[in-house]
Amino acid sequence: MVNPEIDHIQSRHLLNFIDGQWASSEGGLTRPNVNPADARDVIGDFAESGGVDTDRAVEAAAAALPDWQALGPIRRSRYLTAAGRLLERRAELFARTITREQGKLLSEARGEVERAIAILEFTSGEARRMNGVTTPAEEERTWAITFRKPIGVVGLVSPWNFPLAIPMWKVAPALLSGCTAVLKPSPFTPLTSALLVDLFQDAGVPAGVLNLVQGDAAAGEALVAHPLVAGISFTGSPGVGAAIHRGGAHRLLRTQLELGGKNAVLILDDADLDKAVDAVMKGAFGQAGQRCSATSRVVVDVQVKEEFLRRLVPRVSALRVGPGVDPLSQICPVVNTDRMDACLEAISTAQDQGGKVLCGGDRVTDGLPEGCYVAPTVIDDVAWDSELAQEEVFGPVLSVIEAHGFEDALRIANSVRYGMSGTVFTASLVRAFEAVERLDAGMLHVNRPGVGAYAHLPHVGAKASQYGPPECSPQVWDFYTEWRSACLAY
Template identity: 40%
Template sequence: MITYQNFIGGEWVPAKSGERSQNFNPADTREIAAEYPLSGKQDGMAAIEAAKKAWPAWAAMTPVARGRILSKASQILESRKAELAELLTREEGKTLVESTGEVQRAIDIFRFFGGLSYTLGGQTIPHDLPQQLLFTRREPLGVVGLITPWNFPIAIPAWKSAPALVSGNAVVIKPATQAPAMTLELARAFSEAGLPKGVLNVVIGEGRAVGGELATNPAVVAVSFTGSYAVGRQIYQQLAHRMARAQMEMGGKNPTLVLADADLDLAAKLVAIAGFGLTGQACTATSRVIIERSVADAFTQKLIEKAKAINIGNGLREGVTMGPAVSKQQLAGNLDYVDIAVAEGAKLAYGGRRLTEGEHAHGYFMQPTILTHVSPKMRIACEEVFGPVIGIIAVENFDEAIAVANGVEVGLSASIVTRDLKKAMLYTERIEAGVVKVNQISTGLALQAPFGGVKKSSTDSFKEQGAQAIDFYTRVKTVYLDYSA
């Protein structure tokens, strides 16, 4: 078991209450993964004050100097990649292959933004009068709050903190309590890389106390949040009330369209990876397959064969391809949605039950689940499950498929499998989603490209990732200079 403290003002400190909590390995709950402080409002206030104190000197550094620290942190993380991947698997549950990939993504994100530091700045704009200079400056905001989820416990803190830091902001991160170890390890890497004390702070605690402080404290000028719609909406309202900047990335109900002309073997492979990979615990996971009726039965059989081939178990064991749900509550929610779907008229084609025998006896394991005869108005077709549960909706044609895909309140990621180039391009135009994939899995993102959703998936104001991520963490100042005299 690893014992952690909060990271505030460059120091490892306990919660002011002295209270602590433990996280258990979701694959084997007999094992304590780590122990943490149980922080409250006062700890959040201390972290904000530390960031406020550190910010002016950090903002005064050049972007390149800040970028070098990000690059150094990337090197430190890379030297510890295997160790961090194992820790991630023990706490969050995903397979070691998946955890290793996620740690590598964090490494690459810091490397990317370290390099991007050489290009940060404003632009020169042609003036309509002679001997006039018109240009912009890009400046940091100040203290920003980052509220991150448990499902990508190192990648999401990385893709939020990297642009925030390289832009010259000081940050306070509140990671989800189910899997905060990776964020604390990021703090350790930055401390070793020479980040000035107080520029990055991490506070472990419940959202209502610590997250609430970030949302309401006037010293915090912006908050970037990833999590559920209900919590995101509440934080958004709190920020709007005091006119602070907000970036909310929330849920998805991501469709993969399978057209009659598709390679069904490819379609089944892509859907299985996107729906069952990461135990379905990805905001971009495929949870709806919308398929032309003429090929629905054949596709379903191929998808069932893919599900049967999945090796479910402890992610540290070689050969395992799907780990447990992150918690008892998440598992119960997944199984409840299966029961609700069947009660509403869906048919259970495969899976749908908890695994409790042998190596599964002490973990939160369930079978990958396939539901057929799903109609667009069923809850399983409209609400995010966040587990390895796929509903198959049969439609008559491409136009109906688009209508069904768009008939939900969210719009994060969407995929299509087809050989028809025209329909593929029409899909990219007509689908209501922030990310569109053609003949690819709905999960998986390029770190150099912007990411974000539409409708209730996002505030849809500022994108995350890629060079555009800088926009949320900076303001633009316009400068007019007359040198005619």
């Protein structure tokens, strides 16, 4: 079933992009890409790559490295600026493509495009600040300086939940730093990445500087194993991130890993409940909960819990589930049947462990095409140490956990192995600052939704959510570059 709204897709976008050329995978292997909102819509059969394809891409990146590095950051930034202008003109194409293959609401997809543009603007501006320092020398007629050098070829392994923004916040700093790159996106969202690579090609980025290898584990494993790859930036599951880290440890491969979260919103006894409900609605059910910073736990004081649920549950029950292109839809499908099944299994397990489903809890089919629709779900009486409270679901499933005072709420929030986002609702300035100080999370919020941040604030987690320098920040250069020092006598 062809979607007539996407008319710029060409056959080349089904392929890999290596050394400035679109090419089939070795052996011509392919994988179908299906619209999660409508299983009849097969977007295309995309290249399924292996080690041979990855090796070719890495070798092309290595060959392009000296000339790209020699340009310097200011001239390299002009390519990012050009790409940003092209993205502004192609914004609707990207948004509709994201919605078609990932499933999110069109409004959410447009927001993702805007974030990608902001990332390019921010990163381009960093070109004139990638400086070292001049320090005093111990000898006369001597200068002592420090400066940065790109680490070399990098592998960029990106997820499906933000198929434009997350690759962009890897590609942009990689290229500006002087690295050359091989992008290996999720096999669930290959088309958006193909259009991203097209964007940089049309912006004039030289052949070999940015390469694209489509596929799943075989391509990723070959990228980690290749001796010419100096670093891997990965966003995805903790298991895969740990495997990447182990796989490159023997050769001291540099890794940057963002690995998910089990994020809590603390609602204290003095919270503004209307604001808290608004924030939980956005944090838990925006993009069907498929965000590393999504609100998956509400830790609510016993004194206000009943009233909070009285206000929350009717609003969740009223959410309209449907395709992302339908302007009446308020919550989108999850990305595929595996994710749908995982959500339903988590709900069932929570019920077996004593949880009470207040709304949702099942698949939605009435009046919808055959897709991956899960009803937005609120589960009460969740034990703080149960599976649902401890493990990431990555879907529209919210657990409600009762707390007895501020200290108990902090204890529960910090009880998980993750530490991506932490949020508190309170009227007390003292407790707000104390929560910011004591929550074990990388991105902290007070009296606002606990998802997202600005394009220039570090996207960073704590504990098992993060390893290596944060992305979307000046600190990202500590991944893509390494320091040098020099003493110059004259």
